[in-house]
Amino acid sequence: MNKKIKIGSLLVTLSIIGYLILLNFPNFLFANHHRFKNFDIYSDKKIPIEIEQVLVDVLKRLENSELYESTDKFSIYFCNTKWRLSLLTRNPNVGGIVNQGISNNVFIRESEIEKNKIVCPTKDQEIALIKERPLSYFIAHEITHSLQTKVERFMHITTSKYIVEGYADYIGKSTSFKYDKYLNDFLQNDVTMNPKSSGLYNKYHLFIAYLIEKKGMSFKEIVNLNMKMEEIENELKNENTTKVKLNVGL
Numbered sequence: 001m002n003k004k005i006k007i008g009s010l011l012v013t014l015s016i017i018g019y020l021i022l023l024n025f026p027n028f029l030f031a032n033h034h035r036f037k038n039f040d041i042y043s044d045k046k047i048p049i050e051i052e053q054v055l056v057d058v059l060k061r062l063e064n065s066e067l068y069e070s071t072d073k074f075s076i077y078f079c080n081t082k083w084r085l086s087l088l089t090r091n092p093n094v095g096g097i098v099n100q101g102i103s104n105n106v107f108i109r110e111s112e113i114e115k116n117k118i119v120c121p122t123k124d125q126e127i128a129l130i131k132e133r134p135l136s137y138f139i140a141h142e143i144t145h146s147l148q149t150k151v152e153r154f155m156h157i158t159t160s161k162y163i164v165e166g167y168a169d170y171i172g173k174s175t176s177f178k179y180d181k182y183l184n185d186f187l188q189n190d191v192t193m194n195p196k197s198s199g200l201y202n203k204y205h206l207f208i209a210y211l212i213e214k215k216g217m218s219f220k221e222i223v224n225l226n227m228k229m230e231e232i233e234n235e236l237k238n239e240n241t242t243k244v245k246l247n248v249g250l
């Protein structure tokens, strides 16, 4: 191999290793730290005391997960500056991210902690469905991804997206979720049920809620069974058609 190529590939390898280390140990990039209950919070801006109310709400959500244990510890990094968010998530528009399988650190975009909300990447706009997606939802959603590594380290690669994201939303929104509302939206083909055009995981969320609440499955059972989305879709539609027929019969 020519010397230049050797040096080039060595530099690329070192850069990748360096980046993976950074994702695991980014503390030096954050000047502010606050410890509360199970959480170590880091931020590039002063951390308001209201973070504690937000974290109490996050815990309430996480307690609905079979994967959560009260001894679990979480590190959350608020990236209020764009370069920091881009560096650690590779996506300046993301709400939050966990580099699942590489590190359990949670990175969250610019937020208004006092108002329990994240700042929308589009200027002068609010994020979609803001009432059911406060900052505490985003944190709980991402932490659930880190908890999923207890089942499988690289779950986002090995498991269907609807299971990975649907369960993270099911736990993230567990204190505000209304099954009948989501079912109705699904049957009416509401835009919120189209993950591609809306960017929302409501459809996946409904499918996981159906498997857990109506079929009595655990998350681990859902992962092992790995049902096709079409099967769940058909079951939900058929069940509802039967109900409608019964109502008409009455």
Ligand SMILES: [Zn+2]
Pocket: 141, 145, 165, 168
């Ligand atoms: Zn997610």
